Amino acid sequence: MQHLSDEQLVVLVLQGQSEAFAILVERYQKQIFALAYRLGGDYDEARDMAQEAFVRIYQELSRFDSSRRFFPWMYRVAHNTCVNILHKRPKETTPLEAVYDLAASDTSDEGSPVARYEQLELGDAINGALQSLPEKYRFPLILKYLEGMSYQEIAEQLDLPVSTIETRLFRGRAMLKKALKEYQK
Amino acid sequence: MMNCQDIEILIQKAIDNNLSEAGQEVLHAHLSTCPACAQLYQEYVELDQMLKTTLPDVVVPEDLSKTVMSAVNDLKVVPLKTASPKRKTFRRVSLVVSAAALFLAVSFSGLFESPDSPDDPGLPIAEITPDDIDTNIPDVNNPSEDLDDANQQDPEQTDANNPQADPDSDSDAQTNPENNDSIPPANNGLTTHSDTSQTYGGGISLPQVAYGGTNHGSYSLYTLASHEDYDAILPRVKDNIVTYYLNADGYYLEWQTDLNRGSEPVFVGEIESLPAENTIAGFADRSSEYGYNYVVANANDGMRQAINCGGEDAGLWMLDLTNANATPVLVDSNNGGGKIVSWAPDSNKVLYTSANGSLHVYYPNENVILDIYSGQTSYVCWASDSKNIVFSAMDDTTGHLSIFGVIVP
Incomplete structure (x- = not known):
């Protein structure tokens, strides 16, 4: 069953073979967990969000149009699930203990508490800037920088022409550059 | 000689290690003489x-995979299409219909006017003339058009943060309402409402409903109903009343709202099963005959047949029904191939979907195509005025189907 395409596995799941879904989970757990982690910023919470996202994907599977590619649909459902979870939780700031933990964990200059905290702040800023982008620009950037995918790989995953991916990456990055200007040297 | 806008593209390609040697030579030659681009290059590297x-x-x-499968196996609901919907306890839900977020408003007021109209925002659709219909159809997925269009606009409009510079900006308005700063204040008689007064099931508050509108000339697109957890489906229009259903975990909640958004939506009641899908006038699905997607619809006046088909001849075709010897003519090879085709009651325009579900309108008399919605469309219906279209389509902001309305010329 491992050799089957995503879309073929979906058909099997809809026929009642849940082991086919287990293969899809194995295949994409890294992408979905990374997405959850990138959106929420908390490792343990990302685990819960990823789990809920997969459950949602499973529940919504009958809505998937089998004539289309599975990954973009799955990624979108996961993204929306994570965003919904985050919207429902109270806004949080970085807990003070986390700063103390950072101070205790690294004593080098580069890893000084101030530097590490600035790094956290920068991460938040990048996350915020990414979130402010329209989805069509955000997804290619996430896949490129989180997954290290090439233009071709992103195009295949999102079922779009490579030239479209190029344009969206360029525009998205231009938007990010503007949004993060104050953090650049 | 490349200009600085072109160089910005080369800079990004270089950063992605995706620039040819020739491109690199051009880039470095330019950077050595242009301090502004050299600075830009540095910023992109950083x-x-x-x-x-x-x-x-x-x-x-x-x-992770074990816990996911454990949770999945614990589910009582299975994703089988044939499974009976499990009746669940209705829980409080909230309809999220922010007026700003809902508006997918794109001004195409110049559609049938001169491209030089002062009200024309410069969006590419306004530049379409019957003569260049085959080459100037805006393609939301065509990046070269993206860039070309951007390059032809003034510097402010080509600003990457300005969604108006983007022919795709309709979807931007949906996913990023904050970018939609070009929408004028709501001083056009359309209002935003909220109503929590109605109750369901003896005291449970119904979803709060908010909706609103703005007018962008002859073309405006807005959301009538959207829900963050459930699909809003199967819209029908009769006498300016839009009836639609919220699929709430096996419950079907029927709602009605005013097509013109002049009054509050009304909760009609819960139903056990959905009514049959709308019958599109003159519609026939002949896919089984052809072995690929092949749907047709005859115009009310009996003059034309629209064919939306997939396969090797994918696209929207028109057949002259008044000429027995006529053969179908391909009118849109870029966008057709979907499962929907529906004539306006006045027989002067036809609504159709592409293979990816995006929605378009073709004006056979003017030979003009209007891109309506880039998401996956499920149900469509025309109002009797042949101007209002109501449809259900995937809403990127919720991940569910929402009910959208559009007023076309």
Whole structure:
């Protein structure tokens, strides 16, 4: 069953073979967990969000149009699930203990508490800037920088022409550059 | 000689290690003579480093797949299409219909006017003339048009943060309402409402409903109903009343709202099963005959047949029904191939979907195509005025189907 395409596995799941879904989970757990982690910023919470996202994907599977590619649909459902979870939780700031933990964990200059905290702040800023982008620009950037995918790989995953991916990456990055200007040297 | 806008593209390609040697020579020659672009190059390099170092790889928890499958196996609901919907206790839900977020408003007021109209915002659709219909159809997925269009606009409009510079900006307005700053204040008689007064099931508050509108000339697109958890489906229009259904975990909640958004939506009641899908006048699905997607619809006046088909001849075709010897003519090879085709009651325009579900209108008399919606469309219906279209389509802001309305010329 491992050799089957995503879309073929979906058909099997809809026929009642849940082991086919287990293969899809194995295949994409890294992408979905990374997405959850990138959106929420908390490792343990990302685990819960990823789990809920997969459950949602499973529940919504009958809505998937089998004539289309599975990954973009799955990624979108996961993204929306994570965003919904985050919207429902109270806004949080970085807990003070986390700063103390950072101070205790690294004593080098580069890893000084101030530097590490600035790094956290920068991460938040990048996350915020990414979130402010329209989805069509955000997804290619996430896949490129989180997954290290090439233009071709992103195009295949999102079922779009490579030239479209190029344009969206360029525009998205231009938007990010503007949004993060104050953090650049 | 490349201009600085072209160079910005080369800079980004270079950063992605995706620039040819010839391109690199051009780039470096330009950078050596243009301090502004040299500075830009440096900024992009820094941004790239920032993103690479601040977005580290993540290690997936070892037990994630096990816990996921455990949760999935514990589910009582299975994703089988044939499974009976499990009746669940109705829980409080909230309809999220922010007026700003809902508006997918795109001004195409110049559609049938001179491109030089002062009200024309310069969006590419306004530049379409019957003569160049085959080459100037805006393609939301065509990046070369994206860039070309952007390059032809003034510097302010080509600003990457300005969604108006983007022919795709209708979808931007949906996913990023904050970018939609070009929408004028709501001083056009359309209002935003909210109503929590109605109750369901003896005291449970119904979803709060908010909706609103703005007018962008002859073309405006707005959301009538949207829900963050459930699909809004099967819209029908009669006498300016839009009836639609909220699929709430096996419950079907029927709602009605005013097509013109002049009054509050009304909760009609819960139903056990959905009514049959709308019958599109003159519609026939002949896919089984052809072995690929092949749907047809005859115009009310009996003059034309529209054919939306997939396969090797994918696209929207028109057949002259008044001429027995006529053969179908391909009118849109870029957008057709979907499962929907529906004539306006006045027989002067036809609504159709592409293979990816995006929605378009073709004006056979003017030979003009209007891109309506880039998401996956499920149900469509025309109002009797042949101007109002109501449809259900995937809403990127919710991940569910929402009910959209559009007023076309």
